[in-house]
Amino acid sequence: MRLGIDFGGTNIKFGIFSEDGETVSFESRRLTNFTGPGNLLKNITDYAAAFAGDKPVVSGGFCVKGLIIPETGIMESDVGAGELFKGINMKEVFSDSLNIPFSVDNDARAYTWGEWKFGAGRGSRNMVCVTLGTGIGTSRIVDGKLFFGDNILEGLLGGHISIDRNGPECLCGNRGCLEYYCSATGLAAQIAKDHPELRGQGDILPLFFREIESGITKYKKILNIFLDNLTIGLVNLIHAYQPELIVLGGGLFKSGHLLVPELKKRIDRRSWTFPPGRVEIRTAQMIDQAAAKGIAFYPGTGSSDEK
Numbered sequence: 001m002r003l004g005i006d007f008g009g010t011n012i013k014f015g016i017f018s019e020d021g022e023t024v025s026f027e028s029r030r031l032t033n034f035t036g037p038g039n040l041l042k043n044i045t046d047y048a049a050a051f052a053g054d055k056p057v058v059s060g061g062f063c064v065k066g067l068i069i070p071e072t073g074i075m076e077s078d079v080g081a082g083e084l085f086k087g088i089n090m091k092e093v094f095s096d097s098l099n100i101p102f103s104v105d106n107d108a109r110a111y112t113w114g115e116w117k118f119g120a121g122r123g124s125r126n127m128v129c130v131t132l133g134t135g136i137g138t139s140r141i142v143d144g145k146l147f148f149g150d151n152i153l154e155g156l157l158g159g160h161i162s163i164d165r166n167g168p169e170c171l172c173g174n175r176g177c178l179e180y181y182c183s184a185t186g187l188a189a190q191i192a193k194d195h196p197e198l199r200g201q202g203d204i205l206p207l208f209f210r211e212i213e214s215g216i217t218k219y220k221k222i223l224n225i226f227l228d229n230l231t232i233g234l235v236n237l238i239h240a241y242q243p244e245l246i247v248l249g250g251g252l253f254k255s256g257h258l259l260v261p262e263l264k265k266r267i268d269r270r271s272w273t274f275p276p277g278r279v280e281i282r283t284a285q286m287i288d289q290a291a292a293k294g295i296a297f298y299p300g301t302g303s304s305d306e307k
């Protein structure tokens, strides 16, 4: 069995998976459960050990929003989870605490691997995966292998494609980045601004999509602008990489049935592919579990040999 840990901004997800990728147990816990008292990392590793219990877990993986070097295991840069773990060798911390080999990487790459190996990407050779959450993460499969490249940032920054030269300045240094407009956070902020009547009733995105589904037309304008913006970003990725498949994930795509058919139409109109319309657009299948499962079965760990 394998253990996968997906450290997000709000929740930490723990999964135990059988060797053929079936979920044995899975749990999403609020980060605040681990922030005190005591040391955050020790609280997490203690919990992971208890979660694994006496199951025959042979290897594990830890993925995180932020820059972590898979080879060394060290958390670099101080953005995202780097605020908490910068300079720490996360691979060592987990493998020492749990006494099993551990893989580490960025969560977008782990998510891509999980969806390719067990989810919507199965059978494809060249795939781009885009996750729309707090930000936008991207990564890709090239010729049936997870693409790493020579630099840790390789393939991860699709959310920082600029779609508006006059847009707001981004942390990356550019302006008008795709994630400002199309991340779940960005879309939720736009809805809250234009439709204050939807505020204060819990998570605004599911509510927004329920209203759309029930035929309330006043929300269509925001949806249209969102689809147009996302189309520009995805067409740029298609023109750069010519994948056969784009998998779209993140909580937002729990409403994928409302988005994908329309996105596909717009993408086919605006992208140059051969033959025309060849790029498939699919919703991720394991929305919550993809990254944990992907990092649990990371290429190069345990008996997995795809690399």
Ligand SMILES: [Zn+2]
Pocket (backbone or CB within 6 Å): 159, 160, 170, 171, 172, 173, 174, 177
């Ligand atoms: Zn940016």
